[in-house]
Amino acid sequence: MKRLYNQVGVLMGGPSKEYEISLRSGRAVAEALRAKQYAVQEVVMDTEELVVPEGVEAVFLTFHGTFGEDGTAQRLLEEKGVPYTGSGPEASRLSFDKQLSHQVLGRAGISIPHHAFLTESCCREIPLPCVLKPLRQGSSLGVHLVFEESQWEAAFADAVSYDGVVLAEEYIPGHELTVGLVNGQALPVIEIVAPQGNFDYTAKYTKGKSTYICPAVIPEAWRDGCQNAARKAYEALGCAGMSRMDFRVTPEGRIVLLENNTIPGFTETSLLPKAAAAAGIPFPELCDTIMQTAAIGKSCRN
Helix, strand or coil: CCCCCCCCEEEECCCCCCHHHHHHHHHHHHHHHHCCCCCCEEEEEEECCCCCCCCEEEEEEEECCCCCCCCCCHHHHHHCCCCCCCCCCHHHHHHHCCCHHHHHHHHHHCCCCCCEEEEEEEHHHCCCEEEECCCCCCCCCCCCEEEEHHHHHEEEEHHHHHCCCCEEEECCCCCCEEEEEEECCEECEEEEECEEEEEEHHHHCCCCCCCEECCCCHHHHHHHHHHHHHHHHHHHCCCCEEEEEEEEEECCCEEEEEEEEEECCCCCCCHHHHHHHHHCCCCCHHHHHCCCCCECCCCCCC
């Protein structure tokens, strides 16, 4: 099959708090694309001034967090007429903003946690234990598990400092599972076994901190339920190219979608590459497949 692009840029870094993780993802992707004979330029950014080098035909986005996953970079690339990997501006915005994504997923009939959005600590509506999350952040930045009243004030103060709004969700005990998607096709389910059951920033990005079981050793109904819910959410949010959906499944088999990641990690501990490998897709082939999906004018179908 004729390759769509040969001169490509890998955009990494960005102005978010996930700059260093993005560099790790970007460098890994650049190396993989070179292994597939692409002419690759690594484009490292630290501001919102998006510059695409002359001669680049399309870009592979490896920004994480704000700017890269909230639709801003995608909108700028659309304006420049540069094809890019992943979801379009609107699907990115909907997925990154937890209030908007919960609305879309709820309308689509997808099970999500019982939750409330809070701007003040005194307005708690969710009983303990619960999980606090900033409205628009990734990589578990500002996320806290609150089991006791004495933990609430400090946890809320940190979570609200990011965006001014906190998502408070019921704590769901059970298995932590994730489903990667490439071009809307679900990859094998991964189970995450994190220290004390808390898959936080350190557990995600410190090699050896967490254990990953892929494919997950779970009942067939759980596997199918997670993959079906992931595909349904991908469609509802209007995603494109790639994505990764995070779930909790209770011991009784209640499957709950926590969130969608439109630009999942591509580091040595990242989950989308692990799932692809379990499906027999080597990392360079995964990056090549995603690179081939680069486009502009992506519609949002929700």
